[in-house]
Amino acid sequence: MTLTYTDGKSTQIYKYSIVKSELKHIEKIVELAERGAYEVEIYTFNKIDVYNLTKEIIRKHVCISLLYGDEVVGYVGGVIFPNPYDVTFKRLLTMSWYVTPKHRNIWSIKLLKNYVKEGVNKKVHSISMQSRMSKDPIRMTALYERLGFEATEVAYELDTGV
Numbered sequence: 001m002t003l004t005y006t007d008g009k010s011t012q013i014y015k016y017s018i019v020k021s022e023l024k025h026i027e028k029i030v031e032l033a034e035r036g037a038y039e040v041e042i043y044t045f046n047k048i049d050v051y052n053l054t055k056e057i058i059r060k061h062v063c064i065s066l067l068y069g070d071e072v073v074g075y076v077g078g079v080i081f082p083n084p085y086d087v088t089f090k091r092l093l094t095m096s097w098y099v100t101p102k103h104r105n106i107w108s109i110k111l112l113k114n115y116v117k118e119g120v121n122k123k124v125h126s127i128s129m130q131s132r133m134s135k136d137p138i139r140m141t142a143l144y145e146r147l148g149f150e151a152t153e154v155a156y157e158l159d160t161g162v
Contacts, residue, residue, distance in 0.1 A: 016107045018114045021063035021075060028072040029054050029065065036098035053095065062092055062118050066099060066111045074099030074108065076115045080124055092124040112147055130155070 021029060030051050037045040057063045057077040066074035076097035083089040097115075099108045119127050129144050141151065 015069050016103075016110075017067045018107070018111055019065055019067060020118065021058045021065040021077065023055065023058055025065050025072050025075070026051065026054055026058065029063070029075045029077070032072065032075060032098045032100065033096050035100075036096065039098075057095065062115065062122060064111060064115045064118060066103065066107055068103060073103040074111055076111055078115075078119075078127070080119075080122060089126075090122075090124045092119040092122070092127040094127065094129050109143070109147070112143075116147065128152075 030047060033050050033054070034045055034047065037043075054063070054077065057079060061077070061079045063075060063077035065072045074097075076094065078092045078094040080090055080092050083091060094115075097112075099111065116127060127149075129149055145151075
C-alpha cells in the first residue's frame with residue numbers, strides 16, 4: 001500500500017505494508033524488541049533468549065511486521081496457548097510489540113488490527129495485551145479500548161531481589 005503526502009512544497013511517497021513476519025525479519029525484530037525493552041526500562045533483556053522465542057513465535061504462533069519499504073519498523077508477536085481449565089479454549093498472549101517512534105502513526109493501529117485478524121484466523125478465543133510496561137499506560141489503555149479490548153485485571157509485580 002502506498003501513502004502519498006503533499007505539504008504544498010513537495011510530495012513524498014511512503015510505502016508501508018503489513019505482513020506475517022518471516023525468519024528473514026528476525027534480526028530486526030530482536031533489535032526493535034531490545035530498543036523497546038530499554039525504552040520502558042527493562043534491563044533484563046537477553047538477546048539470545050529473545051531471538052529463540054521470536055523464532056518460535058514466527059514459526060508456530062502469531063507475529064506480524066510493519067514494513068516501510070523493505071525495512072521492518074514495527075512488529076507485534078504473541079504465543080497461543082490453551083486455557084489450563086479448558087484446553088479447547090485458546091488464548092493469544094502478546095509477548096511484545098514495538099513500533100519505532102518515527103513510524104508511530106495510523107499504521108501502528110493497522111498493525112494491531114492485523115494481529116487481531118491473524119489471531120482470529122488461528123481460532124483463538126481471546127487476545128491479551130498489556131499496558132503496564134508502557135511509558136504511558138493510560139494512552140495505551142485508550143488505544144486498546146479503541147480497538148475493542150476491555151480491561152480485565154490489574155497486575156502487580158514484586159522484585160524478589162534474586
